[in-house]
Amino acid sequence: MTTPQNVLVMIKQVPDQSAKAGINPDGTIDRAKAKRMLNPFDRFGLQGALTVKKLTGAKVTAITMGPPPAVEILLEALSQGVDKCILLSDRRLAASDTWATSYALSKVIEYTGPFDLIFCGLQTTDGDTAQVGPEIAERLNLPQVSYCEDFKLEDGKFLARRVMEGGHQWVSMAMPGLVTVANSYHHLEYPSIRGVQKVQRLQRDEEALKALIETVDLDIVKADPKECGLKGSPTIVARTDKVGELGGSCVLHQGETIPTMVRDVMGAASALKEFALA
Amino acid sequence: MTDTPQPSAPNAETPSAPVTPPAAEPLPTIVTPSNKEVVIIAEHFKGTLQPVTYELLGIGRDLADKLGGKLSCFLLGFNIKEQAQSLIAAGADEVYLADHPELELYRTLPYKRVITEFIKGWELPPHIVLLGSSTTGRDLAPRVAACLGTGLTADCTELDIGPYEHTNKADPDKLGIYPGCLYAIRPSFGESLKARILGPWNNPQMATARPGTFIPLKPDANRTGVVTDIPINLQGEDFRLSVLEIVHEISKGVDLADAEVIVSGGYGLGSADGFKLMEELAACFKNSGVGASRKVVDVGWIPYQNQIGQTGKTVRPKLYIACGISGAIQHRVGMDKSTTIIAINKDASAPIFKFAHHGIVGDVYQVVPELIAQLKAAQGSCPTVKEPALV
Ligand SMILES: Cc1cc2nc3c(=O)[nH]c(=O)nc-3n(C[C@H](O)[C@H](O)[C@H](O)COP(=O)(O)OP(=O)(O)OC[C@H]3O[C@@H](n4cnc5c(N)ncnc54)[C@H](O)[C@@H]3O)c2cc1C
Numbered sequence: 091m092t093t094p095q096n097v098l099v100m101i102k103q104v105p106d107q108s109a110k111a112g113i114n115p116d117g118t119i120d121r122a123k124a125k126r127m128l129n130p131f132d133r134f135g136l137q138g139a140l141t142v143k144k145l146t147g148a149k150v151t152a153i154t155m156g157p158p159p160a161v162e163i164l165l166e167a168l169s170q171g172v173d174k175c176i177l178l179s180d181r182r183l184a185a186s187d188t189w190a191t192s193y194a195l196s197k198v199i200e201y202t203g204p205f206d207l208i209f210c211g212l213q214t215t216d217g218d219t220a221q222v223g224p225e226i227a228e229r230l231n232l233p234q235v236s237y238c239e240d241f242k243l244e245d246g247k248f249l250a251r252r253v254m255e256g257g258h259q260w261v262s263m264a265m266p267g268l269v270t271v272a273n274s275y276h277h278l279e280y281p282s283i284r285g286v287q288k289v290q291r292l293q294r295d296e297e298a299l300k301a302l303i304e305t306v307d308l309d310i311v312k313a314d315p316k317e318c319g320l321k322g323s324p325t326i327v328a329r330t331d332k333v334g335e336l337g338g339s340c341v342l343h344q345g346e347t348i349p350t351m352v353r354d355v356m357g358a359a360s361a362l363k364e365f366a367l368a
Numbered sequence: 369m370t371d372t373p374q375p376s377a378p379n380a381e382t383p384s385a386p387v388t389p390p391a392a393e394p395l396p397t398i399v400t401p402s403n404k405e406v407v408i409i410a411e412h413f414k415g416t417l418q419p420v421t422y423e424l425l426g427i428g429r430d431l432a433d434k435l436g437g438k439l440s441c442f443l444l445g446f447n448i449k450e451q452a453q454s455l456i457a458a459g460a461d462e463v464y465l466a467d468h469p470e471l472e473l474y475r476t477l478p479y480k481r482v483i484t485e486f487i488k489g490w491e492l493p494p495h496i497v498l499l500g501s502s503t504t505g506r507d508l509a510p511r512v513a514a515c516l517g518t519g520l521t522a523d524c525t526e527l528d529i530g531p532y533e534h535t536n537k538a539d540p541d542k543l544g545i546y547p548g549c550l551y552a553i554r555p556s557f558g559e560s561l562k563a564r565i566l567g568p569w570n571n572p573q574m575a576t577a578r579p580g581t582f583i584p585l586k587p588d589a590n591r592t593g594v595v596t597d598i599p600i601n602l603q604g605e606d607f608r609l610s611v612l613e614i615v616h617e618i619s620k621g622v623d624l625a626d627a628e629v630i631v632s633g634g635y636g637l638g639s640a641d642g643f644k645l646m647e648e649l650a651a652c653f654k655n656s657g658v659g660a661s662r663k664v665v666d667v668g669w670i671p672y673q674n675q676i677g678q679t680g681k682t683v684r685p686k687l688y689i690a691c692g693i694s695g696a697i698q699h700r701v702g703m704d705k706s707t708t709i710i711a712i713n714k715d716a717s718a719p720i721f722k723f724a725h726h727g728i729v730g731d732v733y734q735v736v737p738e739l740i741a742q743l744k745a746a747q748g749s750c751p752t753v754k755e756p757a758l759v
């Protein structure tokens with residue numbers, strides 16, 4: 091019978107799309123200028139891990155891979171109640187795709203672990219693939235529950251409610267295992283004032299902070315640089331295209347009275363009358 | 369580090385902008401070994417094949433013909449043999465059948481084992497493997513890709529075959545021209561870009577495709593194909609997860625996927641109350657439903673089931689009326705195949721007017737009531753809303 095004692099959560103810092111800063115006019119991102127934030131989906135993963143902590147008193151570790159500013163989201167995780175953080179930061183990771191990312195992250199997990207449960211967000215808002223979690227599970231030979239929207243611990247098993255098309259299912263997973271949490275997981279809590287204050291105190295105490303946030307590189311976690319970054323990535327973005335204007339033939343009505351514009355569209359768009367109830 | 373993009377997250381720093389190679393040394397042509405086969409992994413729910421499988425066979429047929437290869441389809445399940453014929457009628461040349469009680473319900477590990485062990489036994493790998501980006505496909509595809517040691521592109525909205533010239537000197541071992549690459553195309557982070565993602569160095573090249581995006585072939589009962597039973601060697605560790613129960617939620621109202629008319633509301637509605645007006649407009653049409661942009665789902669004005677777009681549903685109704693929706697690429701990919709698109713937005717420069725067929729620049733709260741009034745006048749009367757049209 092397993093009671094999870096060591097829980098891991100994988101979190102990522104992403105550009106904040108709602109802030110216009112750093113979004114070029116052509117829609118590309120200038121990451122140096124872009125505002126950054128915790129991947130919104132990872133709040134749900136984080137909450138899942140902290141819920142296990144509440145249930146079993148487990149120790150929660152957060153891992154992120156990213157450039158040095160990613161430490162910001164680790165501080166946020168600490169303020170939420172995470173116990174320990176690891177930042178994997180290495181220039182050789184540049185341009186990693188999900189395969190290379192999951193390789194590097196699985197190496198950090200092997201270096202830090204073992205863990206009874208690993209929580210991930212469903213997906214990131216920049217990578218937006220929902221692949222990194224299951225790929226880590228494959229590399230570590232773990233069972234997985236993806237799209238988890240609720241769970242309980244029972245008889246040493248992880249019982250999860252999982253989203254499916256047209257409904258949901260309940261599954262029972264042996265631990266250790268990996269979970270990706272859907273954004274329909276409804277138990278989100280926000281950082282307490284005490285948590286935030288604790289982190290503010292920590293930020294003034296470099297030694298204490300170092301004990302809580304460990305920064306590692308590929309050598310420390312014994313990852314092969316050839317499997318990482320551009321070289322280790324089996325996929326590349328070959329090009330990006332501005333999305334063309336479909337048809338490009340919108341009949342635009344403006345500047346007239348509303349009844350006139352509506353009448354004109356009623357006349358031109360035959361579908362309106364065709365599908366209207368008789 | 370991930371300040372440079374994952375393949376699905378292109379940005380200004382994308383290192384692979386095509387540059388002309390120096391004329392002196394022409395690039396070698398590199399053909400990565402494969403048997404040219406395009407493989408689909410069928411998805412079914414308790415034995416009923418899901419529409420996305422037929423859609424994948426439609427695009428898969430096209431890709432296989434372009435490659436001059438075979439189109440095959442994995443079918444795993446229990447008492448599912450009869451379904452093999454409908455896969456063949458829908459375009460498959462060969463069906464790899466694994467019929468076993470333990471495969472009755474989808475589970476990640478047993479399905480992954482059967483599929484990957486079979487493919488690993490081939491002399492040459494398949495060229496392409498495709499799955500739907502449903503909750504099942506997105507669960508299985510990354511496991512299969514990681515197990516086969518190959519790349520995977522998520523949530524594609526277009527798929528094609530073509531050559532690729534790799535000229536990026538940062539990666540000299542890979543310089544060359546690769547014919548027959550899978551072009552996996554998907555909307556990218558940012559508002560108006562599509563990214564073409566390639567993985568030419570390894571076969572199979574893998575992608576998941578959005579349900580509702582591709583068109584199935586007309587089923588042809590005269591089409592012939594082979595059904596092959598494949599080995600099933602499940603191990604104890606494949607049963608670390610078991611399915612306890614499946615709950616099918618009967619959705620009320622019309623399923624958006626089948627609706628002929630969709631009235632969608634966006635953040636321009638200003639509040640959750642705006643959806644009452646959307647329901648009222650939808651109630652003027654037969655077989656209609658209410659859709660939404662992600663922004664209004666995120667703020668909780670309407671449930672996720674109503675979301676249309678890249679991370680929601682893909683729909684192709686006869687008539688789509690977008691109210692207070694800006695028309696971001698992530699919304700557009702979910703609805704731009706609608707036959708007629710009417711947009712109502714108070715900003716004449718909103719991107720939605722670039723691809724709608726008819727546009728009215730104005731306030732939704734003035735335009736929609738007038739539209740309802742004129743529809744009622746034209747048709748006698750619209751029934752009042754009895755049941756919410758939300759799915
Ligand atoms: C990874 C990722 C996935 C995404 N997936 C999806 C998805 O599946 N579906 C989706 O829709 N989006 C998705 N998005 C979000 C998308 O980029 C847009 O942010 C979103 O579609 C915007 O919603 P909106 O048009 O309702 O809101 P806004 O962009 O805020 O637009 C509101 C519009 O309403 C107009 N307006 C305001 N008031 C009025 C009024 N009184 N009358 C008339 N018009 C008015 C404004 O002019 C504006 O054009 C995704 C984004 C990312 C990064």
Ligand SMILES: Nc1ncnc2c1ncn2[C@@H]1O[C@H](COP(=O)(O)O)[C@@H](O)[C@H]1O
Nearest residue numbers: 100155210211213214217219220221222
């Ligand atoms: N660089 C990263 N560092 C830590 N976790 C990550 C990273 N990238 C992805 N993940 C995890 O994997 C999930 C899915 O990401 P993605 O496949 O990019 O959509 C995220 O929600 C995170 O939990």
